[in-house]
Amino acid sequence: MSSLRSLCRATGPLLAVAFLTLTTPALSGDFLAQAHTPAATPAAPLAQRLTRLAPQADPEVLRLAARALSCADPDAERLAVIDFSQPSTEKRLWVFDLARNRLLFHELVSHGQGSGNAMAREFSNTPDSHQSSLGLFRTMNSYHGRNGYSLRLEGLEPGVNDLAFERAIVMHGADYVSQSFIERTGRLGRSHGCPAVRSEVAVPLIDSLKDSQYLFTYYPDPEWLASSEFLSCPRGDQRLAMQ
Incomplete structure (x- = not known):
């Protein structure tokens, strides 16, 4: 010196x-x-941190995701958010590293065949409906199955998504989730209700979320918005205020 x-x-x-x-x-x-890149500080409220990390996302969707997570597990390290109000041609999946205040992935994601074509409009918890489900999920273990490397999901909302494990609703890679598929058909391919992602990112994306992290899937469904325990949780409001 x-x-x-x-x-x-x-x-x-x-x-x-x-x-x-x-x-x-x-x-x-x-x-x-x-x-x-403007950093979101750990002391900032969770909804504000998510919005700063993902300015392309709808702030109201991120606010609801923050409320649900703050109710379920305020110490969670990772959160994925899917906005099913957007068409499948848009990148509508975000994966956040909450511990390090980073956006890890912003990706395309499919919805179920029974939910709609380019736009998802119908959602279900019913086996064999081939529809996507709404609400908050906890991630489970990863495994290799018929769709390749996959991530099991546990639905946390009774009557809304709690049959996800029984329905084999998992996150996995798929060749019908790609820009080239959109260019050929005007939409992504559709699953049997699973949130499928690009094959190229399936492994690192799943690895970032496996083992007791969280996924929040959104659509402006009035009944779910009014009845979800995670969206009306008083503890969630208190925790958000303290963050």
């Missing part, structure tokens, strides 16, 4: 900057990208 101060006095600030450039290890591209 004393040699650097001598250099500054002798040659001026421009040569000192050059000296630092030559003697300091190169910064990674990830570090530089994070340095130019």
Whole structure:
């Protein structure tokens, strides 16, 4: 450091900057990208943090996701949010690392055949309906099945999604979730109710969510919005206020 101060006095600030450039290890591209990205601080309310990390998402959807998670598990480290009010041609899945205040994924995601074509409009908890389900899920273990690497989901809302495990509603990769499929058909392919993602990101995305993390799926369904225990949880309001 004393040699650097001598250099500054002798040659001026421009040569000192050059000296630092030559003697300091190169910064990674990830570090530089994070340095130019506004950070959401851990002390900020959860809904505000989610909105800052995902400005493309509907703030009301993120507010509801934050309320549900704050009610279920305020110490959760990861949260995925799906906004089924958007068409399948849009990236409507976000995966947040809450512990590090980072957006990990912003991706395409499918809905069930029984829920609609490009737009999902019908949702169900009924086996063999091939419809997607709404509400809050807890993630379980990952496994290799007929759809490749997959993630089991536990529905937490009685009568809304609590038959997800019985219905084999899992997150998995699928070749019908791609931009090329959209260009051919005007929409994504559809599942039997599973939130399928691009095959290329299935493994890292599932690994980021497995083992007791959370998934929140949204659609402006009046009955669910009015009756969900996680959306009307007084504890959730209190926890949000304290965050």
